[in-house]
Amino acid sequence: MKKAALTLTGMIALLHYYIAWFEIFAWTSRGPKVFSDFPAELFEQTIPLAANQGIYNAFLAVGLTWALIIKDAKWQKNVATYFLMFVAVAGVFGALTVTTKILFIQAIPALIALAFLWVPGSSTRQN
Incomplete structure (x- = not known):
């Protein structure tokens, strides 16, 4: 993986660790500030749903972190x-x-990282 792909993958992993923390532990405190368009009473009622989403984001973060530490270039x-x-x-x-902002915060960075990862001639790691 080129350094750019590794860096982007790491940044995306960090973002998903943050999202997991936010959804699992800070949903009622930070949620109303981040999602100001949502009714305030929504957050208390949706704690279990947000925590469940947080677990999935944690899985994504752990998987991306795993990719960063794999030594075999092909498997990485x-x-x-x-x-x-x-x-x-x-x-x-x-x-x-939910909101089109998610496209720019989550989807596009992942697609850019994939593009760097799959640029012809790029290697994942020198062995």
Whole structure:
């Protein structure tokens, strides 16, 4: 993976660790500030739903982190691709169903990382 692809993958992993923390632990405190268009009473009622979403974001973050530490170049690329595709699909779905901002925060960075990952001639890691 080129340095750019590794860097983007790491940044996307960090973003998903943050999203997981936000949805699991800070939904009622930070949620109303972040999603100011939503009714305030919504947040208390949706704690279990947000926490469930947070767990899925944690899985994405862990998978992307795993991709960063794999030593075999082929498998590093495969695992990174797998999890970046999940992030991209989730971002597109979020953009269609929640807010278009998700497209720019989640989907497009994942697609850019995938593009760097799959640029012809790019190698994942020198062995």
